Amino acid sequence: MGLYNKYLDNLINEFKKLPGIGPKSAKRIVYWLIKQPESEIEKFYLSLKNLIGNIKFCSICFNLSEKEICNICSNQNREKNKICIVEEVSDVAIIESTGQYNGLYHVLGGLLSPIDNIGPEEIKIPQLLYRVKNNNIDEIIIALNPTVEGESTASYIKKIFSQLNIKVTKLAIGLPVGANLEYADEITLSRALSDRKEF
Amino acid sequence: MGLYNKYLDNLINEFKKLPGIGPKSAKRIVYWLIKQPESEIEKFYLSLKNLIGNIKFCSICFNLSEKEICNICSNQNREKNKICIVEEVSDVAIIESTGQYNGLYHVLGGLLSPIDNIGPEEIKIPQLLYRVKNNNIDEIIIALNPTVEGESTASYIKKIFSQLNIKVTKLAIGLPVGANLEYADEITLSRALSDRKEF
Numbered sequence: 001m002g003l004y005n006k007y008l009d010n011l012i013n014e015f016k017k018l019p020g021i022g023p024k025s026a027k028r029i030v031y032w033l034i035k036q037p038e039s040e041i042e043k044f045y046l047s048l049k050n051l052i053g054n055i056k057f058c059s060i061c062f063n064l065s066e067k068e069i070c071n072i073c074s075n076q077n078r079e080k081n082k083i084c085i086v087e088e089v090s091d092v093a094i095i096e097s098t099g100q101y102n103g104l105y106h107v108l109g110g111l112l113s114p115i116d117n118i119g120p121e122e123i124k125i126p127q128l129l130y131r132v133k134n135n136n137i138d139e140i141i142i143a144l145n146p147t148v149e150g151e152s153t154a155s156y157i158k159k160i161f162s163q164l165n166i167k168v169t170k171l172a173i174g175l176p177v178g179a180n181l182e183y184a185d186e187i188t189l190s191r192a193l194s195d196r197k198e199f
Numbered sequence: 200m201g202l203y204n205k206y207l208d209n210l211i212n213e214f215k216k217l218p219g220i221g222p223k224s225a226k227r228i229v230y231w232l233i234k235q236p237e238s239e240i241e242k243f244y245l246s247l248k249n250l251i252g253n254i255k256f257c258s259i260c261f262n263l264s265e266k267e268i269c270n271i272c273s274n275q276n277r278e279k280n281k282i283c284i285v286e287e288v289s290d291v292a293i294i295e296s297t298g299q300y301n302g303l304y305h306v307l308g309g310l311l312s313p314i315d316n317i318g319p320e321e322i323k324i325p326q327l328l329y330r331v332k333n334n335n336i337d338e339i340i341i342a343l344n345p346t347v348e349g350e351s352t353a354s355y356i357k358k359i360f361s362q363l364n365i366k367v368t369k370l371a372i373g374l375p376v377g378a379n380l381e382y383a384d385e386i387t388l389s390r391a392l393s394d395r396k397e398f
Contacts, residue, residue: 005263007253010246017239019231025219031289032218033247034254034263035308040216041250047209048232048244054206055233064204064233090230109234 008034057089060131062107062124064089072105079103081138083131085157087111087145095143103141106131111149112156120156128157132166142170207233256288259330261306261323263288271304278302280337282330284356286310286344294342302340305330310348311355319355327356331365341369 008030015026033041057063058070061083065071072078072092082103086092092105108123120126132140140161144150158168174192175184184192207229214225232240256262257269264270271277271291281302285291291304307322319325331339339360343349357367373391374383383391 005254005265007246007249008263011250014243014246017243018228020224020227027289028219029217031287034250034288038251041247044213044216045244045247047206047213048240048247050206051210051233051240052237052244055204064207066204088230089233090226 057107061105062089062109062127063092063105077102081136082141083128083137083139084141084143085128086143087150091143101141103139108144108153111144111147112153113149123153125157125160129160132161132164137166139167139169142168146171146173256306260304261288261308261326262291262304276301280335281340282327282336282338283340283342284327285342286349290342300340302338307343307352310343310346311352312348322352324356324359328359331360331363336365338366338368341367345370345372 011033012023012026012030015021015029016023021029033044054066056065056067058065058073059068060073061070063070063072067074079102082101083106084095084101084103085106085108086095087108087110089107092107095101095105106124106128108125108128110118110123112118112120112123131137140157142154142157144154154170158170161168172195173188174195175181175188181189210232211222211225211229214220214228215222220228232243255264255266257264257272258267259272260269262269262271266273278301281300282305283294283300283302284305284307285294286307286309288306291306294300294304305323305327307324307327309317309322311317311319311322330336339356341353341356343353353369357369360367371394372387373394374380374387380388
C-alpha cells in the first residue's frame with residue numbers, strides 16, 4: 001500500500017527489518033515519528049549514525065570495547081584464571097549485573113549450527129583455544145542459553161577442554177526463583193529433580 | 200546498567216522512546232544492529248534523516264503530501280461534496296485501502312481531550328468549519344476510533360454541523376466480519392443489537 005510519500009515508505013521498510021518489529025509496528029512508529037519535533041528526529045538519526053566506526057570489539061575476549069583491549073580484560077583486579085563463555089556481548093552485561101562473577105569473558109558471537117554452516121571457526125573457538133593454551137586458565141564456565149544450539153555448543157566446548165584437563169562448568173539449570181511448580185515446564189522440572197542438591 | 204559504550208547507551212535510549220518499544224526490546228534491537236554491516240546502518244540512518252524537511256501536510260485536508268495540496272484534494276475524479284473525518288494521516292491510508300470511498304478527507308491530528316488541554320482549536324476543527332462553509336459539502340462522515348475520546352469528538356462535530364443542517368454520518372459499530380459471538384465484548388454486542396438492520 002503506497003502511503004503517498006516515498007520517505008515514509010523507505011523508513012517503514014527499515015524499521016520492518018529490526019527484530020521483533022512487524023509491518024504494523026513499523027508503520028505505527030513512523031507515523032509517531034513524523035509528529036515529533038525535527039530536533040528529536042535529528043537526535044535519533046545522529047545516535048544511529050554514531051554507531052558507524054565507533055563499535056569496536058576487544059581483541060582478546062570480543063566483548064564491546066572502546067579500546068583495543070576491553071575494560072574487563074585490562075582490569076588487574078579480575079581473576080585471570082577463569083573464563084566465562086557467552087554467546088553475545090549483551091550476555092556480558094547480564095552476567096556482570098549479578099555482581100557474582102569476577103573473572104574474564106569470551107564472547108562467541110554465535111552458536112554452532114551445522115544447518116546454517118556455522119562451525120567452530122565461525123564462533124571464535126580457535127581464539128578461545130589459543131587463549132586457554134597461552135594463559136593460566138583453571139576453569140571455563142559455560143553460560144550459553146539452554147537451547148538445542150546452546151547445549152550442543154556447550155558439549156563441543158566441554159569435549160575440547162576436557163582433553164586438555166581443564167575444569168569445565170556450566171550454569172545450573174533448575175526452577176527460577178519465585179517460580180510456581182504448577183507452571184514449570186516438564187523438562188525444566190526433570191532437570192531440577194535430577195540436579196537436586198543436598199539441603 | 201552501563202553497557203561500556205556511550206554510543207550504544209544513547210541509541211538504546213532513542214529506541215526506548217518509540218511507541219511499543221520497551222527497554223528490553225530497545226537493547227535487543229541495538230545489539231542486533233551492531234552485528235549488521237555498516238552499509239545497512241547507513242541506509243537506516245539516511246532514511247531517518249530524510250524525514251527532516253520532507254514531510255509536508257496538505258493545506259486543505261492536513262493529509263501527508265509532497266505538494267501544497269495533496270493528491271486526493273487535487274484529484275478531479277473524487278467526490279468533492281463528502282468529507283471523511285479521521286484522527287491521523289495513517290487512517291487515510293486505511294480507509295483508502297477499502298476502495299469503497301471516493302470523497303475527500305479531513306485529518307484532525309488528534310481527538311478532543313480536555314484533560315490534556317486539547318480543545319477544538321488544537322485539532323483543526325476551525326479549518327473544517329471553514330472548509331464546509333466555503334464549499335458545497337453534503338455529508339460529513341465521521342471515521343474516528345470508537346473510544347471514549349473518539350466518541351466525544353464525534354458528538355462535538357455532530358453538534359456543530361447539525362446546526363448548519365449538514366448530514367453527519369458515522370462508521371457503523373457492530374461485530375467484525377468473521378467474529379465469534381462468544382468472544383465479542385458486551386458493549387460491542389449491545390451496539391450491534393441496538394443498531395441491527397433489516398435483513
